[in-house]
Amino acid sequence: MLVDPNQLNAETSYKLVTGTVVPRPIAWVSSGTEPGQTNLAPFSAFIFLSSYPPILGFNCGRRAGTQKDTSRNINAYREYVVNIPDESLLDAVHQSSQDFAPDVSEVTTLGLETAPSVRIRTPRIKQAPISMECQLQEILSFGGSGAEFFVGRVVMFHVRDDLYKDGKIDTAKLRPICRIGGPNYAPLGEIITMGRGGTLPG
Numbered sequence: 320m321l322v323d324p325n326q327l328n329a330e331t332s333y334k335l336v337t338g339t340v341v342p343r344p345i346a347w348v349s350s351g352t353e354p355g356q357t358n359l360a361p362f363s364a365f366i367f368l369s370s371y372p373p374i375l376g377f378n379c380g381r382r383a384g385t386q387k388d389t390s391r392n393i394n395a396y397r398e399y400v401v402n403i404p405d406e407s408l409l410d411a412v413h414q415s416s417q418d419f420a421p422d423v424s425e426v427t428t429l430g431l432e433t434a435p436s437v438r439i440r441t442p443r444i445k446q447a448p449i450s451m452e453c454q455l456q457e458i459l460s461f462g463g464s465g466a467e468f469f470v471g472r473v474v475m476f477h478v479r480d481d482l483y484k485d486g487k488i489d490t491a492k493l494r495p496i497c498r499i500g501g502p503n504y505a506p507l508g509e510i511i512t513m514g515r516g517g518t519l520p521g
């Protein structure tokens with residue numbers, strides 16, 4: 320079957336792309352520097368763009384044509400935290416995507432807690448196994464939807480002690496979750512370790 324992107328509208332293109340680019344990691348973004356007002360929302364249009372220096376990117380769309388709270392906060396304060404949720408946080412991740420009023424903190428409403436960051440004012444989520452403090456580097460846009468692709472440089476990593484050994488993350492212990500299409504998520508499946516690649520037989 321051939322699907323011509325020029326024949327798709329915003330909704331059908333979204334369904335095709337988000338069903339095809341799977342599984343996606345989840346950036347659980349805390350933003351806003353006002354005490355007690357930390358905003359929290361999940362974003363799965365998320366990737367790292369560079370490991371050295373560490374640079375992350377995620378795409379924040381508009382809601383009925385208006386900026387989401389995350390977008391407003393990042394434009395205002397030029398910093399945010401990308402928290403990585405584990406399986407135990409799945410329900411909170413899903414709930415945090417609801418459209419809460421701008422002055423309502425998802426963090427306190429969902430029974431989560433914040434912890435201070437080290438290099439920025441925006442707090443991180445205490446329950447998250449990994450959090451990355453980010454300073455906004457640039458904002459890119461693609462097409463005319465008003466969505467903003469935030470490029471942020473990681474200025475501090477917070478990693479739960481038991482997850483980090485010999486400079487590596489223990490992925491099985493991390494128990495990350497990913498998003499598939501719509502309200503569907505998946506845990507990490509079986510980890511398959513392959514031999515060294517790059518050599519063809521014969």
Ligand SMILES: Cc1cc2nc3c(=O)[nH]c(=O)nc-3n(C[C@H](O)[C@H](O)[C@H](O)COP(=O)(O)O)c2cc1C
Binds near residue numbers: 360382416
């Ligand atoms: C797992 C998951 C991933 C999501 N990924 C994105 C995304 O990549 N971009 C986006 O604009 N919205 C995404 N959303 C929707 C936002 O989380 C949702 O619009 C949220 O209410 C935004 O919150 P805010 O207004 O506090 O910023 C996602 C929702 C879920 C549940």
